[in-house]
Amino acid sequence: MALQPIIMHLDGSCRKGEIGSSLPxxxxxxxxxxxxxxxxxAKNLAVDVRTIQESLNKIAPMHGGPKVKLDVDGKCGPKTNKAITDFQVQQFGIKGADGLIEPGKQTIQRINQLLFSSLPVDPTTNEKIRVQLIAHIGLVAKAIHAAQANLMLALGPPSTVDLGRGRAIDRLDRHFALNALNPVQREKATxxxxxxxxxxxxxxxLPPELELGFLGTGAFVADPTGDHRIAFAFANGFFRKGEIEDRRKIPMDRIYLGRxxxxxxxxxxxxxxxxxxxxAHxxxxxxKSYILDEGRGWFTDDTIxxxxxxxxxxxxxxYAAFATECRTASANKPPYVKASNTSR
Ligand SMILES: [Zn+2]
Incomplete structure (x- = not known):
């Protein structure tokens, strides 16, 4: 059987599956x-209301779009209000349905996730994506370095001066449960x-993958398939240099971020x-065993x-949570980390 990528879907869940494209x-x-x-x-400026009416009309009912297309009249009446709430219920559940779409908040973000272009992007858009990606990579690099420093400290000898070794070991215990191991096993795991x-x-x-026509920042590339999923990677893709996925003919040694x-x-x-x-995937x-999804969340969540x-x-x-705590030096669960069990 062909190796399937591990795909992170819009709800944040990760499943193995085919890469496809289904949205307008x-x-x-x-x-x-x-x-x-x-x-x-709500201010309901006519131009904003028209934007929302047009956008919701482009979204399929299965994703929470209106079954009967809205009149694009710039007036926020009962039908438009119902369409907004219906969309929020479908996407976020009852708790996430406040009937209000605010600039830059989760509802407009989700509309963009569903609609953002699957067409080849023009150079200006491509440059914007590249700049955005590089901005995030700064945080990623900091987290990696902080995790490495934490691990080196944990592996080092005990010291009479407090260098933070105790805290480093405590972090490993909380995120990876290394306290369940004997000293030899613990050192190997660390x-x-x-x-x-x-x-x-x-x-x-990793050198830029110029032939993909994108970004060229380490292993990360924008998904050339125009998929509406958040991200995907092949398990152990780092070691799959030169291997090409059958269906879409894309290299397996890259991490794909959804445009x-x-x-x-x-x-x-x-x-x-x-x-x-x-x-991690x-x-x-x-x-060479795979790192998959055994449970999503923070070490304080039951799922972990x-x-x-x-x-x-x-x-x-x-791994993501441990590196994040090492970077921020806070054990508090960040608001964006969601707990969920994963179906495998
Ligand atoms: Zn995953």
Whole structure:
């Protein structure tokens, strides 16, 4: 059987599957100046309301678009308000349905994730994407370096001066449950994790893949298939140089970020977390076993707490979360980390 990529879908879940493209294209990101919808915050400028009406009309009902197309009249009446709420319920559930679309917030982001172009992008757009990607890579690089420093400290000898070794070991215990191991196993596991992050670092140093026509920043490229998924990578893709995926004829030694979905996200912290997550799938464990998704979330979430040491060593979010804590020096769960069990 052909090797399938591990795909991160719009809801943040990761599953193996085919890369496809199913949504209608639009050539530019949708944006509004003032809130649209119901409630006291809504300004409902005619031009903004028209933008939302047009955008929702382009979204298929299965994704929460209106079953009957809205009149594009710039007036936010009962039908438009219902269409906004229906879209939010479909995408975010009842709790996420406040009936209001605000500039730059999650509803407009999701509309863009669903609509952002699948067509070949013009050089100006391409340059914008490249600049956005490089901005996130700064955070990713910091997280990798912080993780490496933390691991070196944990591997080093005990010191009478407090260099933070205790804290470094505590982090490994919380994210990877290394406290369940004996000293010999612990040292091996710590070295294995360090090897994973050394490979992460090499991902940032891969030469640009110019023939893909994109970005050229380490292992990361914009998804040339125009897929609406957030991101995908092939398991151990780092070691698959020269291998080509059958169906779409794309190299397996790259990490693909969705032009519709990933690049519509404006939260750099979230983007960096997603990139750290994908890198774990991409590099794999030192013994060449795969790092997949055993559970999504932070070490304080039940989805992670129930995992054994070995499962965490093979769990992408454990690496992303550990590196994030090393970078921020905070054990608090960031708001963008979502807990979920993963179907395999
Ligand atoms: Zn994943």
């Amino acid at each position: 294209p639009t050539d530019q990101l949708v944006s509004i100046d003032q809130p649209v919808g119901s409630g006291f915050k 070295r294995d994790i360090l090897n994973v992050f050394n490979l992460y670092q090499q991902c940032l140093l 519709r979905a990933f690049f519509a996200l404006t939260d750099s912290e979230l983007c960096a977390f997603i990139m750290l997550h994908e890198m 991409f590099v794999g464990f030192p013994d 707490k129930k995992l054994t040491t070995n499962q965490r060593l093979h769990n992408a979010d454990s």
